Amino acid sequence: MDRDMKEKISIRDAVASDLDAVISLDQWAPQEEKPDYWSDVFDHYVRRDNNDRLFLVAESNNRVVGFIIGEVRAWEFGSPPCGWVFALAVSPNSRQIGIGEQMFEEISKRLKQAGVTTVRTMVDRDDKLTLSFFRSLGLCTGKYIELEKQID
Amino acid sequence: MKLNKASLFALIAVLELASDTEQQLSTTEIAERHGISTHHLAKVMRNLVHEGLVQAVRGAGGGYRFSGNVKRTTLLDVIQLFETLESELDVPDQWDQKGNQIITELQSITNEIDELTKAVLDTITLATVLKNSQRRVGILSALSATTT
Numbered sequence: 613m614d615r616d617m618k619e620k621i622s623i624r625d626a627v628a629s630d631l632d633a634v635i636s637l638d639q640w641a642p643q644e645e646k647p648d649y650w651s652d653v654f655d656h657y658v659r660r661d662n663n664d665r666l667f668l669v670a671e672s673n674n675r676v677v678g679f680i681i682g683e684v685r686a687w688e689f690g691s692p693p694c695g696w697v698f699a700l701a702v703s704p705n706s707r708q709i710g711i712g713e714q715m716f717e718e719i720s721k722r723l724k725q726a727g728v729t730t731v732r733t734m735v736d737r738d739d740k741l742t743l744s745f746f747r748s749l750g751l752c753t754g755k756y757i758e759l760e761k762q763i764d
Numbered sequence: 765m766k767l768n769k770a771s772l773f774a775l776i777a778v779l780e781l782a783s784d785t786e787q788q789l790s791t792t793e794i795a796e797r798h799g800i801s802t803h804h805l806a807k808v809m810r811n812l813v814h815e816g817l818v819q820a821v822r823g824a825g826g827g828y829r830f831s832g833n834v835k836r837t838t839l840l841d842v843i844q845l846f847e848t849l850e851s852e853l854d855v856p857d858q859w860d861q862k863g864n865q866i867i868t869e870l871q872s873i874t875n876e877i878d879e880l881t882k883a884v885l886d887t888i889t890l891a892t893v894l895k896n897s898q899r900r901v902g903i904l905s906a907l908s909a910t911t912t
Contacts (some may be wrong), residue, residue, distance in 0.1 A: 737883045743887035744838070747887050747888050750896065
């Protein structure tokens, strides 16, 4: 990837026709569950016009090379309104050129416009790459601690 | 968590050199910039060379140069060269650790703390520390400009 490529990246709101491209970029959901999962996500974040819900894609040469999803959530866990980023992906062939950072900056800007001043996410402790990425953007351990247990 | 002096000096030296990967600095220059012991730092530098994080440049104008990857080397990578971060319970020898459920539970808690410590230190790269330090300098400059 060269600088010319970087300059051609645009970040825009996702549209219904991005569904297949997003599914192909998703590394997390199991293959068989992807269509249902992503159809629900598109219903919630793309097909409904709501400034508190954001689904952005990064596009290069008319091709979707990344996406980021987030929303404003209020009073869950006693937290005042804050922005949550709960999904982010960049095509393996388009990494290391700042697409993730561009998408994160754009969604942060939109979340601020929606009235919040904190953005929050959650990452698997063993996912060093993603944790390092968010750290490099200035995120650090927040005020809330995630707790869990196995149910017998 | 308390870092030992060698880890701290190593972090200072590596971050100083990594802030400009073209520069070469002697032990004395680094020590004087940060007000630390040259003698102690010299030992630390030899370790860093041995581990391949810095390179010794010989001859006039020689010194040390950073030779790692600024965007991949984490704080933990440097610290682990000088100490382990596992918590230790100072349990008296005569206690039967295997049968003592309280000790087992306390060890499980210290393990949890260790895991969290590592998750922080192993995901902060030298590049991130340098970037955040610059950001801090910017904020301080802006504050001082508004108060003068």
